[in-house]
Amino acid sequence: MKYHKLTENAVKPTGFWGRLMIRSMNKGHQNITDWALSYFDVQNGNIVLDIGCGGGRTVNKLCTAVGSGKVYGVDYSELCVKKSLELNRKNVLCRKAVIEQASVSELPFEDNTFDKIIAVETYYFWPDKLNDLKEVLRVLKRGGQLMLVFEMLFDEQDPDKWTAVEKRLDIQAVREEDIQNMLRDAGFINIETYTKEGTSWLCAVGEKEVL
Ligand SMILES: C[S@@+](CC[C@H](N)C(=O)[O-])C[C@H]1O[C@@H](n2cnc3c(N)ncnc32)[C@H](O)[C@@H]1O
Structure with missing residues (x-):
C-alpha cells in the first residue's frame, strides 16, 4: 500500500507521498543521470533546460557543468517546482538557475533558446509524445x-x-528502436542511443539540424 502510494507519485508528485517520492527520485536517479551525462557534452556557457526536473538534483549538477552558462528547469508539478527551488536556492538567487511550472506540451520559451535539453525518467508520462518532442x-x-x-x-x-x-x-517501458524512430519522426537528426550492460538503462541523444 505504502509502496503504491509512493510509485503513483512519480507521475505528478503532490502532498506527503509526493515529498517522499521527490526525495527518493533525487537519490535514486543520481547514478543513471550521471551515467547519461557522460554521453552529453555540456559545455561552459551553455544554456540548458531540464524537463520534468522533479526535485532539482539534475539542475543542481548542471549548474556546475555550465560554468558561466544558465540552467532552466520545468515541471508541471507545483510541489516539484517548490522543491527544486529549495534545492537550488543559491543558484536561483543569482539567476544562474530558473525553475518554472510548465508542461512539456507548452514550453514557456522562445524558439531556438537552448544549447542542450535533458529529460530524465519523464518521457513515459508525456501526454502526446510526438508533438511534445516537436515542442522540445x-x-x-x-x-x-x-x-x-x-x-x-x-x-x-x-x-x-x-x-x-x-x-x-x-505507462510503457520503452524500446530502443521506438525511441529512435520517434525522435526521427519529430525532426531530430544524428540520433545516437546508449545502453549500459547489466542494467535496463537507455539514453538517447538527438540533434536539431543546422540549416
Ligand atoms: C519520475 S519523475 C523524474 C524526475 C526527475 N527528472 C528525476 O530524474 O529525478 C517524473 C517527473 O516528470 C514530471 N512530469 C511528468 N509529466 C510531465 C509533463 N507533461 N510536463 C512536465 N513535467 C512532467 C513529473 O511531475 C515528475 O517530476
Whole structure:
C-alpha cells in the first residue's frame, strides 16, 4: 500500500507521498543521470533546460557543468517546482538557475533558446509524445541536442519485468528502436542511443539540424 502510494507519485508528485517520492527520485536517479551525462557534452556557457526536473538534483549538477552558462528547469508539478527551488536556492538567487511550472506540451520559451535539453525518467508520462518532442525541438537551438534518459527499457528476455509498474502508472517501458524512430519522426537528426550492460538503462541523444 505504502509502496503504491509512493510509485503513483512519480507521475505528478503532490502532498506527503509526493515529498517522499521527490526525495527518493533525487537519490535514486543520481547514478543513471550521471551515467547519461557522460554521453552529453555540456559545455561552459551553455544554456540548458531540464524537463520534468522533479526535485532539482539534475539542475543542481548542471549548474556546475555550465560554468558561466544558465540552467532552466520545468515541471508541471507545483510541489516539484517548490522543491527544486529549495534545492537550488543559491543558484536561483543569482539567476544562474530558473525553475518554472510548465508542461512539456507548452514550453514557456522562445524558439531556438537552448544549447542542450535533458529529460530524465519523464518521457513515459508525456501526454502526446510526438508533438511534445516537436515542442522540445522548437526551443532547441540549431545544432543543439536533446537527451532522453530511461531506466525502464523493455527486456526481450524478461518481458514482464515492468508489467506491474506499467499497469499501475499507465505507462510503457520503452524500446530502443521506438525511441529512435520517434525522435526521427519529430525532426531530430544524428540520433545516437546508449545502453549500459547489466542494467535496463537507455539514453538517447538527438540533434536539431543546422540549416
Ligand atoms: C519520475 S519523475 C523524474 C524526475 C526527475 N527528472 C528525476 O530524474 O529525478 C517524473 C517527473 O516528470 C514530471 N512530469 C511528468 N509529466 C510531465 C509533463 N507533461 N510536463 C512536465 N513535467 C512532467 C513529473 O511531475 C515528475 O517530476
